[in-house]
Amino acid sequence: MGITSVNKTIDKQEISCDETLKVTLSLNAAPNIITHPVDIVLILDESKSMEVSALENLKIAADAFIDIIQESTQGESGQIGSGSHIGIVSFSDTATQETQLITSTADLKQAIDSLHANGRTNHADAFTKAIDLFNAASSNEKVMIMFTDGKTTIGLDPAPIAQNAKAQGIEIYCIGLLGSDGVDADALNEWASDPDATHVALTPNEEDLKKLFEDLAMNITQPGATNIVLEDIIQPDFTISGILAPDKGTAIIMDSQTIKWNISALGVKESENAVLEFYIRHIGTASGLKKVNESILYEDTQGNVADFPEPMVQVNCGGDVIGENCPEPKEIWLDHCKDFIEVNAGDVYLHSQGRLLEIETTIKHVCPDKRVALAIAVSEEDEYKEEHSLGTKFLTIPTHHEKECKDIHVKCIPFVLPEENCRCDMGMCQNRKIKIRVFANTIDSDVHCCKDTN
Incomplete structure (x- = not known):
């Protein structure tokens, strides 16, 4: 079954420019046997050559095998x-x-506990009786596990029967x-499925049987999944600001955009979930709908694929809102020990001689998804209380x-105040009375003209 589900979520759908988000990564894995059921026959040698201690260790090992199958299949208590x-x-x-092919772990363990050492070793009949337990019409995978401590001493040659089972x-x-x-x-290698390295095990020590089973x-x-390595790389508009300890494995911040999460095993005996939470902060300057992920790299020993x-x-x-940006600066380098340098600063267009006025304003109660047209009119009142227009600027x-x-706060709207309406003999030192009028109106509207129905 492997990796059954993966997810990546964020705790907010909308944030301000420098706000923080919590990101949650989650993985779920389960043993493959849950979606691919298996019928297993344990074929256990109880011939006279099995000493008392060896038989007792075999019973312990077979019981442990049954317990793992029960846990992995997520059966109810006492059931596969x-x-x-x-x-x-x-x-x-x-x-x-x-027993027949059953699900009761108690009945299986009782059958194992009743074994006693006696007689010779008939592998051929053991394979035959095991084959007879399987239902040919069942779609379940079919597995035999032959345990023996000796050579064949009675009965037919088991090799053709084992070959028939594999066929x-x-x-x-x-x-x-x-x-x-x-x-x-050599006989065990011949009976077992290929490759021998994964289907045949020999032990000189009966105490090792439990580990083998x-x-x-x-x-x-x-x-x-085992040996999971996950690298989450976030978009450059965000930076990782903190991480919580995951409930499975370990996680570290590799750099400002990358987190690495390692899990040694997940879903080995039963369905398991793993969660990692960390925090990211937006550091970009532009608004918009933005992806959090740059990429997520996933790998494990089983070769599972995880699409987040x-x-x-x-x-x-x-x-x-910045009304107008400042002109781009001209950068130069002054070499040390140089007393004089000539620089061409490029062209600049003269709007008018006068003082510079920078205006900012706040537009109140701007509703979502509505553009606003903003007009700023600047005038000057002379000594006779007459107004003279100095210009109007329009912004969207x-x-x-x-x-x-x-x-919405709008700032950095520059005006040049020309001197043409003032007494120039006082130069730039005279007092001037400037009047500013600000107009704002929503551009986007649901208003429409009525159609003529005549």
Whole structure:
């Protein structure tokens, strides 16, 4: 099943220009056996060569195997779930179907606990009785696990029977314990499915059986994801401002735009979720609908693919509107030890001789998604109380996208005040009375003309 779901969310859909967002990354993984149920037959050697301690360790190992399958299939207490089953076949002189393919872990463990060492070793009958447990009409994957501590001492040659099982699509694992009768490693390799490296295990130590059966159970269930490495790279308009400890694994800030999250295992025995939260702050200067992600890189040992969504946030940098930008400066370098330098500053157009007036104003209660036309008229009153126009400027104020109406501050609107209406003999030192009138009107409107219905 692997990675079952991934997500990336943000806690706000709209922010101001330098506001902070909380970002949440989440992963869910589950064992593959949940969506691909398996029918498993444990074929357990109880021949006389199995010493008392070896048989007891085998029972412990088989019980541990059943517990892992039950946890991985997310079955109810005492039950194997998600459509999988386990059956038990024991063998010595002949083989016995101790259970059918069932889901009750208690019944399975009781059958295992009843095993006792006696008789010779008939592998052929063990394979035959195991094959008979499977339902050919079932779409479940079919697995046999043969455990033995000795060579075949009675019965037919088991190799053709094992070959027939593999031809029917049954996967065979073989575990050999080097008991008093010895184990034919070549025979186990012949019986088992390929490759031998993953389907055959030999142990000289009965205490190692539990670990072998646990590893085999994990291999059959196919864990969701291991050795996860996730790198989240955010857009350059944002910077990472903080990180919380994830509930699984470890996470570090690599640089101002990158977070790396490592998880050793997720969804190995059961469905699991992992969450990482961190904070980012907008550092750009432009408004607009912006993606948070630059990219997310994901990898794990199983080769799972994780496609994360790309959340977007509306950024409003419209609290202040700059009426006019200052002219671009001309940059020069003064070399040390130089007393004199000539610089060409380029062309500049003379608007009028006079003083410079810089105006700012606040437009009250501007509603969302409405452009505003702004006009600023400047005049001067002379000594006879007559007004003389000095000019008018017109600006279009862009829309904002916040939920409610807001005030928009407009600043840096320059006017040159010419001297032509004043007593020039006093130069630039005379007092002047300037009058400013500001007009604003919404451009976008729902108003429309009535159509003539005659």
